[in-house]
Amino acid sequence: MADSVKEFLEQTQSCEEVLDCFHGLNGLDKEVYGTVANTDRPLTAEEIGEQVDRDRSTAYRSAQRLSDAGFVTRQQQTGSDGGYRYVYSQSDTDTVADEMQEMVNDWQQEMTKLIESFRQEY
DSSP states (O other): OOSSHHHHHHSOOOHHHHHHHHHOOOHHHHHHHHHHHTOSSOEEHHHHHHHHTOOHHHHHHHHHHHHHHTSEEEEEEEOTTSOEEEEEEEOOHHHHHHHHHHHHHHHHHHHHHHHHHHHHHO
16 A cells, blocks of 8 residues: 555556555455355355355454445345344445545545645645
8 A cells, every 4th residue: 555645646556456445445355345246146154255265254254344335235034944144245336336436525525625724824
């Protein structure tokens, strides 16, 4: 990660770096997101763990971070035994992208105010 905004803007960015920049997601989170996004059905934490070679609890924590960030949707499913489990599926990509764009717009407005304050003070 760059030490300054200038350095960040001079670097070539990838989708994964954007996920890290916006939401502080780690490497495992990005791997879990890729797994969920490239699957045609919702996955349990156990299934995710098998795909990314991690235990169920580690996969669950990562999927939960992704859910909190809005990248995946968590749904409760009732099992045949009457119990339940959670499954994770990819959130709508356009909605996620729109939310990130809104973050950028808000950040830009704040930076514009700070720059104007700098201009007036100095």
